Amino acid sequence: MMVVLPPDVLTRVSEYCPEIVDFVKKILDNDFGYESNGSVYFDTAKFATSQKHAYGKLVPEAVGDMKALQEGEGDLSVSADQLSEKRSQNDFALWKASKPGEPSWDSPWGKGRPGWHIECSAMAGSILGESMDIHGGGFDLRFPHHDNELAQSEAYFENDHWVRYFLHTGHLTIAGCKMSKSLKNFITIKDALAKNTARQLRLAFLMHSWKDTLDYSSNTMESAVHYEKFLNEFFLNVKDILRAPCDITGQFEKWEAAEMELNESFYERKAAVHAALCDNVDTRSTMEEMRALVTQSNTYIASRKSSKLQPNRMLMKSIALYLTDMLKTFGAIEGTEPIGFPVGGDGHHVDMETTVMPYLKVLSDFRESVRKIAREQNVTEVLQLCDVVRNDTLPELGVRLEDHEGLPTVVKLVDKETLLRERNEKKKMEDEKKNKKEEAAKKKLEQELAKLAKMKISPCDMFRSETDKYSSFDETGFPTHDVEGKDLSKGQTKKLRKLHEAQEKLHQEYLQTNQNGC
Numbered sequence: 001m002m003v004v005l006p007p008d009v010l011t012r013v014s015e016y017c018p019e020i021v022d023f024v025k026k027i028l029d030n031d032f033g034y035e036s037n038g039s040v041y042f043d044t045a046k047f048a049t050s051q052k053h054a055y056g057k058l059v060p061e062a063v064g065d066m067k068a069l070q071e072g073e074g075d076l077s078v079s080a081d082q083l084s085e086k087r088s089q090n091d092f093a094l095w096k097a098s099k100p101g102e103p104s105w106d107s108p109w110g111k112g113r114p115g116w117h118i119e120c121s122a123m124a125g126s127i128l129g130e131s132m133d134i135h136g137g138g139f140d141l142r143f144p145h146h147d148n149e150l151a152q153s154e155a156y157f158e159n160d161h162w163v164r165y166f167l168h169t170g171h172l173t174i175a176g177c178k179m180s181k182s183l184k185n186f187i188t189i190k191d192a193l194a195k196n197t198a199r200q201l202r203l204a205f206l207m208h209s210w211k212d213t214l215d216y217s218s219n220t221m222e223s224a225v226h227y228e229k230f231l232n233e234f235f236l237n238v239k240d241i242l243r244a245p246c247d248i249t250g251q252f253e254k255w256e257a258a259e260m261e262l263n264e265s266f267y268e269r270k271a272a273v274h275a276a277l278c279d280n281v282d283t284r285s286t287m288e289e290m291r292a293l294v295t296q297s298n299t300y301i302a303s304r305k306s307s308k309l310q311p312n313r314m315l316m317k318s319i320a321l322y323l324t325d326m327l328k329t330f331g332a333i334e335g336t337e338p339i340g341f342p343v344g345g346d347g348h349h350v351d352m353e354t355t356v357m358p359y360l361k362v363l364s365d366f367r368e369s370v371r372k373i374a375r376e377q378n379v380t381e382v383l384q385l386c387d388v389v390r391n392d393t394l395p396e397l398g399v400r401l402e403d404h405e406g407l408p409t410v411v412k413l414v415d416k417e418t419l420l421r422e423r424n425e426k427k428k429m430e431d432e433k434k435n436k437k438e439e440a441a442k443k444k445l446e447q448e449l450a451k452l453a454k455m456k457i458s459p460c461d462m463f464r465s466e467t468d469k470y471s472s473f474d475e476t477g478f479p480t481h482d483v484e485g486k487d488l489s490k491g492q493t494k495k496l497r498k499l500h501e502a503q504e505k506l507h508q509e510y511l512q513t514n515q516n517g518c
Contacts, residue, residue, distance in 0.1 A: 016123050020122040021108070023156055033155075038097030038110040039085060039109070040093070040109055041086050044088060044090040053151070053155070055090075055147070056147050059142050059147060062143040064089070066089065094118050095113075121152050121156065125156065131159065132162070135167070137168060138169055139169060139170055140171070146166060167210070169210055170208075171213050172214050174216050175217045195221070199228060199333075206284075207224060207227065227287070230291070231290075231294060231327075236412040236413075238317065238340075240410045241310070242316070242339075258304070259300075265296055357413070371386050400419055454506065458507055463478065466479075470488075471483050
């Protein structure tokens with residue numbers, strides 16, 4: 001199973017209070033903070049006007065926005081009593097005097113607790129020093145949290161490069177809604193892994209931009225599952241091509257126009273992938289370029305096989321190796337298998353292809369010979385047994401056989417769970433098709449019986465049973481008066497006459513078919 005690599009350092013704020021106090025002290029010593037009623041605030045105006053500093057680097061337009069401050073810091077920053085202690089509404093707490101009953105630690109300014117931003121700066125600074133290359137966080141933390149964190153850290157270290165790059169990730173929503181316990185749409189990683197594999201989750205993330213909102217839904221995961229299957233089928237086909245018998249001369253394959261075209265596209269796709277990753281780690285575009293490369297490769301393979309020609313081994317291998325390396329870079333493939341997804345699950349260290357494929361090839365060739373003899377001698381029982389081996393026995397062992405008319409049987413190693421799921425889906429589709437066919441036959445029979453029952457009715461009897469509509473009839477059973485005893489209108493009579501004539505024709509057809517009289 002794929003895992004997210006653990007961090008090198010884990011920290012608790014409660015263990016870093018001495019470092020936080022020292023951090024605040026130095027900011028005061030550097031004249032970028034002030035004490036007020038036992039609290040210490042950062043002086044944003046003084047910092048912004050200093051020669052080598054700037055405040056609000058990440059979201060300058062949000063500086064002074066009370067709504068943004070309220071969303072980011074709540075009452076800690078914008079309540080009336082807090083505003084009265086500060087020189088400016090933009091100033092933020094480095095150290096906050098604790099109220100009775102609140103958690104507190106000793107400090108030179110009395111009992112208090114760290115401000116919201118200072119804890120991050122003190123812990124990161126104590127581990128990484130005066131600067132770091134990359135700082136991550138959610139998109140909503142840009143202001144005020146990261147802007148304030150940046151300002152206080154540069155005030156402490158007296159530099160202007162505490163963070164070189166910020167990566168602000170988009171939010172994760174559930175079926176279009178923010179994940180929330182109150183909405184009862186809270187999903188844990190454990191819950192997600194019960195529905196999909198780690199690779200499928202990782203592919204879903206890769207198929208979206210890291211900086212945009214990602215909606216976790218059945219549609220999102222279905223797209224990831226289809227993408228995984230799409231790639232896996234390509235890898236399996238390439239492995240089959242590479243296993244095909246080939247002597248030393250067969251390794252030297254002339255490149256025709258089709259190979260030249262695919263190879264040119266291959267290099268263009270690789271360049272596009274490189275450009276996408278250089279452009280703010282655009283994995284979404286990268287995955288689409290990889291999809292397009294596989295689609296074009298599949299078209300090439302199909303065209304060669306339809307002409308009974310072997311696809312170019314070296315070209316197919318180069319493309320498959322490249323795609324595998326990219327997926328390994330993204331953490332979507334683990335293990336040492338050179339091409340495709342590991343057989344038997346991630347982290348499977350046995351080279352299943354090399355170990356079992358020779359035996360499976362012998363079995364496949366033997367089965368194909370048996371099928372050929374059975375077809376020639378019309379022994380259906382043997383053909384059925386061969387189908388059982390393909391459809392029932394081998395999938396339980398993680399082996400898929402694909403029979404193609406006029407071509408050798410293709411042997412593929414696939415995860416047992418995938419094959420069993422495919423078999424169940426196929427059976428479900430066959431059952432649905434069978435049920436639809438039976439329903440259609442049943443409906444047709446009901447229609448035929450209904451028609452037969454209608455044909456049996458003599459035209460002289462067809463209206464006599466409708467006593468709720470008519471009260472008098474002529475000698476042929478045709479109604480002459482309605483239920484109230486009134487003469488039928490010309491329009492009614494004309495309409496009923498058409499029905500009467502149609503029934504007469506239908507009844508005559510019945511009598512002729514059954515050779516009966518009235």
